Amino acid sequence: MKYRKLTIENFGPYYGAHVLPFGRERGVWLVYGDNGRGKTTLLNAFRYALYGKILGRRAERRPEELANTRHASEMGRSEFKTILEFEHDGVEYRVTRHFLAGRNPDHRMVVEQNGTPLSDSEAAKVMLAVAPESISQFFLFDGELLRQYEDLRDPNIDSGRRMRDEVDRLLGVHAVENAIQDLKEIRAGINRDTARVLAANARARNLAVAMQEANDKRGALVVALSELKSKYRTHSARLAEVEEALAQDQRARDTLARIDVLKQKRTGLEVKLQSALEELQEMSPSAWKAAILPALGSRLHEIKEQTQVMDERRIAAMVARRTEQQLQAGIDCPVCETPLDNTRREEVLRRVRAAGTVADVERLDRVVSFLRKQAETLEQLNDTGAAHILAEREKAVRRLGLEISDVDDSISEQEEDLRGIDESEVRRRGRERDDLTMLLSGLEQNIAQSEIDIQQQDNAITRIKDELLRLNVTTDPVLESKDRISGELLALFSAALARYQDELLTRVEDEASQVFMSVRAEDEYRRLKIREGYGLSIVDEAGSEVLGHSAGYEHLIALSLIAALQRCSPVQGPIVMDSPFGRLDETHTRNVVAALPRIAEQVVLLAFNTEFDRDSAVEALGDSLVAEFSLERVSARHTKIVTGRL
Amino acid sequence: MRGERLFQTVEEIRRSRFTDLDPELVAEILSSQIQMQEDRAEAQRRTERAIATWASTDAIASGKKS
Numbered sequence: 001m002k003y004r005k006l007t008i009e010n011f012g013p014y015y016g017a018h019v020l021p022f023g024r025e026r027g028v029w030l031v032y033g034d035n036g037r038g039k040t041t042l043l044n045a046f047r048y049a050l051y052g053k054i055l056g057r058r059a060e061r062r063p064e065e066l067a068n069t070r071h072a073s074e075m076g077r078s079e080f081k082t083i084l085e086f087e088h089d090g091v092e093y094r095v096t097r098h099f100l101a102g103r104n105p106d107h108r109m110v111v112e113q114n115g116t117p118l119s120d121s122e123a124a125k126v127m128l129a130v131a132p133e134s135i136s137q138f139f140l141f142d143g144e145l146l147r148q149y150e151d152l153r154d155p156n157i158d159s160g161r162r163m164r165d166e167v168d169r170l171l172g173v174h175a176v177e178n179a180i181q182d183l184k185e186i187r188a189g190i191n192r193d194t195a196r197v198l199a200a201n202a203r204a205r206n207l208a209v210a211m212q213e214a215n216d217k218r219g220a221l222v223v224a225l226s227e228l229k230s231k232y233r234t235h236s237a238r239l240a241e242v243e244e245a246l247a248q249d250q251r252a253r254d255t256l257a258r259i260d261v262l263k264q265k266r267t268g269l270e271v272k273l274q275s276a277l278e279e280l281q282e283m284s285p286s287a288w289k290a291a292i293l294p295a296l297g298s299r300l301h302e303i304k305e306q307t308q309v310m311d312e313r314r315i316a317a318m319v320a321r322r323t324e325q326q327l328q329a330g331i332d333c334p335v336c337e338t339p340l341d342n343t344r345r346e347e348v349l350r351r352v353r354a355a356g357t358v359a360d361v362e363r364l365d366r367v368v369s370f371l372r373k374q375a376e377t378l379e380q381l382n383d384t385g386a387a388h389i390l391a392e393r394e395k396a397v398r399r400l401g402l403e404i405s406d407v408d409d410s411i412s413e414q415e416e417d418l419r420g421i422d423e424s425e426v427r428r429r430g431r432e433r434d435d436l437t438m439l440l441s442g443l444e445q446n447i448a449q450s451e452i453d454i455q456q457q458d459n460a461i462t463r464i465k466d467e468l469l470r471l472n473v474t475t476d477p478v479l480e481s482k483d484r485i486s487g488e489l490l491a492l493f494s495a496a497l498a499r500y501q502d503e504l505l506t507r508v509e510d511e512a513s514q515v516f517m518s519v520r521a522e523d524e525y526r527r528l529k530i531r532e533g534y535g536l537s538i539v540d541e542a543g544s545e546v547l548g549h550s551a552g553y554e555h556l557i558a559l560s561l562i563a564a565l566q567r568c569s570p571v572q573g574p575i576v577m578d579s580p581f582g583r584l585d586e587t588h589t590r591n592v593v594a595a596l597p598r599i600a601e602q603v604v605l606l607a608f609n610t611e612f613d614r615d616s617a618v619e620a621l622g623d624s625l626v627a628e629f630s631l632e633r634v635s636a637r638h639t640k641i642v643t644g645r646l
Numbered sequence: 647m648r649g650e651r652l653f654q655t656v657e658e659i660r661r662s663r664f665t666d667l668d669p670e671l672v673a674e675i676l677s678s679q680i681q682m683q684e685d686r687a688e689a690q691r692r693t694e695r696a697i698a699t700w701a702s703t704d705a706i707a708s709g710k711k712s
Binding site: 125129130172479480485491496500 | 683708
């Protein structure tokens with residue numbers, strides 16, 4: 001396929017009619033546009049023109065959303081039109097699609113072949129043949145979705161499996177598989193006809209009946225297999241939808257996972273708290289000690305000080321009492337042994353008595369004794385280890401309580417993030433995905449078993465045919481010829497499929513490596529290595545697989561694979577790329593621009609004004625650059641396509 | 647030529663092992679299957695029609711048709 005011209009009318013921001021001409025059959029067309037000017041809408045204009053569909057980044061969009069609002073308010077109706085003119089296998093086509101919004105939206109498609117309009121059924125058939133939608137992602141792609149190619153490296157995830165299936169379709173593997181399947185069915189029809197003819201032959205009647213029976217069994221198995229495959233396709237499509245929705249809910253799922261982890265942590269803390277509370281409970285008879293422990297120390301200190309003071313006063317009183325007794329006995333001064341006259345003796349006695357009487361000594365004895373007992377009791381309490389353990393346990397309970405409170409706060413924060421998201425719906429989708437995965441696994445087993453059963457019937461039919469050959473019974477020459485030709489075709493395509501698939505991985509690897517080497521800036525990276533299922537990885541100069549390379553290199557690998565698939569596919573066509581340089585630096589962007597002419601014969605690149613250096617791009621593309629266009633803002637609801645770069 | 651490897655693979659095997667099969671018939675069926683991947687019924691119809699046409703010609707050529 002080669003594009004000739006795209007015309008769009010009132011499509012998205014493109015108010016009125018705009019034309020993107022393709023003056024040559026080979027080369028690169030650059031379309032520059034700032035954010036919001038309509039690059040992705042232009043990609044969708046190609047998609048709508050070819051398939052009648054419009055895609056957002058996450059799902060299909062309703063056409064009503066793409067009707068130009070200025071035109072709608074002026075005309076009182078929401079509508080748009082696309083006209084794509086192209087050549088395919090030497091035939092000129094013009095596909096006009098018109099959409100008119102309303103209670104019953106009106107989609108119209110007119111396909112002209114070499115200037116002659118086709119009937120609706122012919123038009124539909126032609127579009128299926130010239131633009132197979134199942135492989136559209138390899139021709140119309142959004143650079144921001146290139147990450148999905150990384151899924152090819154994981155053999156277990158369904159999105160990777162679906163992509164491998166689409167790659168097989170692009171590379172023609174499915175075409176050969178379909179040919180084999182069709183030939184088997186055609187041969188079943190030939191066998192039925194053969195059995196009918198042989199039924200009239202007395203020598204072969206028994207074999208004809210056996211053949212008919214085997215055919216009937218095979219037919220029933222084929223119907224059952226077809227139902228299984230239909231179910232598989234339905235569930236597989238549903239799984240794709242659910243996974244797409246789940247991908248959108250990724251943030252919500254991450255948050256839910258964090259909430260689950262926090263809730264588990266909370267449960268663990270609650271168990272610990274319960275255990276700590278039980279340990280605390282065991283010590284409750286001693287709990288009062290812990291309660292008074294802080295006051296106990298200071299009280300003990302006070303009592304000891306009081307005891308010391310009282311004891312000093314008691315000793316002083318006792319000394320005074322003994323001195324009084326000595327003075328009364330007529331002894332001279334007991335300290336300095338100076339003789340005392342009566343006057344002075346009376347004076348000393350008065351002072352000694354003031355320092356402490358017998359009553360004072362007895363009272364102070366009692367006080368000191370009481371205080372010492374108190375101190376002794378308090379010291380016993382203060383020395384109790386259980387009180388310390390109790391305090392520690394109380395501390396543990398408080399700490400666990402605080403931790404639970406922190407976790408509760410975190411859960412509240414995460415739940416705040418989930419506001420507006422239906423948590424139960426996200427969880428339901430997760431369960432649905434698991435159910436579907438299991439269902440599909442069961443269906444795969446049933447399909448495999450059905451295929452074995454059908455093969456057994458085919459073998460039985462072959463044995464009957466061999467028997468008929470030995471009997472030398474002839475049927476109808478045309479029928480025999482059909483049988484021989486279809487049998488040889490079946491064997492031919494089966495052998496070709498095996499060899500083609502064997503060679504395919506090596507060829508894709510070689511082609512992708514060539515492109516990769518032309519765009520990579522890291523000298524140590526020497527080639528790409530392919531795995532079963534088209535997953536690619538980088539190999540360095542030492543021959544080792546490079547693990548954990550940058551997101552930019554993932555991007556380059558994806559672009560190299562797309563280029564390789566284009567080069568290996570029997571289905572050829574122009575490529576329209578929207579913003580493919582997202583994760584690339586300046587050097588790699590320039591390298592990729594230079595490699596564009598090698599990816600496909602016609603490449604339309606939709607890019608930001610600042611996405612790459614225009615001068616070096618023009619130099620790198622050389623003669624391959626056919627034209628440059630810019631998306632010019634007139635108003636929020638009006639973008640113009642103008643020739644050249646603004 | 648780009649994307650021709652599938653046709654080449656089929657033709658190489660035909661030439662070495664299935665010389666009775668006409669290369670045009672083989673290419674016609676393969677082209678139909680590639681073009682009509684999205685319309686399985688049409689692909690099978692075209693394949694069946696091609697075989698029927700070649701079988702009639704083959705039968706006449708072999709002088710088997712009465």
